[in-house]
Amino acid sequence: MDHTEPQHHPQQQMPQRLSALYQFHNAPEVAPAHGLEYDDTPYPSSDKYPVIHTAASSSYDTKYTGKHAYNDNRPPRIIFGMKIKTFLVVAFVVMLIVVGAAVGGAVGGRALRQNNGGDGMWPEGTISNATSTTASSPTSATPTFTAATPTYTPLSDCPDSNNTTYTSAHSSTLSSTPNSTPPLYLTFTKHCALASPLSASGSTTLSDAFVYSFSDCVELCASFNVVSQKAECSVAVYRPGGSRPGNCWVGKANFDIGSSAVDEGTDVAVVMGGSKS
Incomplete structure (x- = not known):
């Protein structure tokens, strides 16, 4: 029985390709961490590091722009179910309405006090005077009303009442005196x-x-x-x-x-x- 010596092939060693994190340094050579040996991206993409996008963030880190911009993909801030910009616009409009109502109420109250003698109360006799004025000299058109005409026949006591x-x-x-003339x-x-x-x-x-x-x-x-x-x-x-x-x-x-x-x-x-x- 021929015993053939097993042929030992030298294990092909794949070149190690370090990630961008390990390519530029002057420290002693250190074995790359697990998961980073064959990272073809110019920046780390393992589960140990956050995801990197090439577009710059417009909401949080606007000062870091360019190829290696950083974005942590956090959701936008929500206030009362609205984005910050929408919330600020709505709050500004509500503030304008409140301020306008307050100013209008103050001006109207002042005018009312001036028209009513300055004390905010109806002057004595104002209601009765207004009623009498309206009744005696109408100033506005009112609906016409036609009352039912009586159908009675006018009577005369003549000739019985003659002379x-x-x-x-x-x-x-x-x-003033009963039975007086x-x-x-x-x-x-x-x-x-x-x-x-x-x-x-x-x-x-x-x-x-x-x-x-x-x-x-x-x-x-x-x-x-x-x-x-x-x-x-x-x-x-x-x-x-x-x-x-x-x-x-x-x-x-x-x-x-x-x-x-x-x-x-x-x-x-x-x-x-x-x-x-």
Whole structure:
């Protein structure tokens, strides 16, 4: 049996290639650390060192730029779910809004105090004065409102009331003594079917209205006499068949029943305190 001596081939020794970390130094030669023998990159890339990128970091190490720039790949800083730049912009806008609101409130409060007497409270009587001013002299347009028109038929107590005396209801409020004689300017005589004295020359019509009875028309005339305390209104003319806006006219006129013409549908009341214009 032939024993062939095993041939011993010398182990091929691969050249060691040191990483950039070990290529440039003047220290004694030291065996490279494990994992760095065949590092083809010009900088360490093992798990013992951080990863190196050729691009410079724009957020953290901007002063180290160039081929061997350093970036540790840390995530961007987040504040309230926003990046730093976004957070600063939002904070600046919110600050502007808060400052503007504060300045506006201060200016408005100062103007309000100046308009209200300087004490910040409504001056005495301001509300009531404003209400009365608005009611007496409206300055703004308001929606129009049309009330329902009553469908009652105006009535006349003629001919039953012809040549009878009527005393105004105002006499009870003016008299200080019960059952006292009412003033003559509140006492009238009713006449039926006579022509209106207010249509004659020299007469004066004081007012007109739409009423529902002969007595209501007389009361309109009596109201003028209550204010003047004399026979300011001497004649009340009522036409129950008239239409709106008026079927009652009151005023001052000369009245002579003997010379008055007949006019069916027209009733006339004359004050007893005087009938001259």
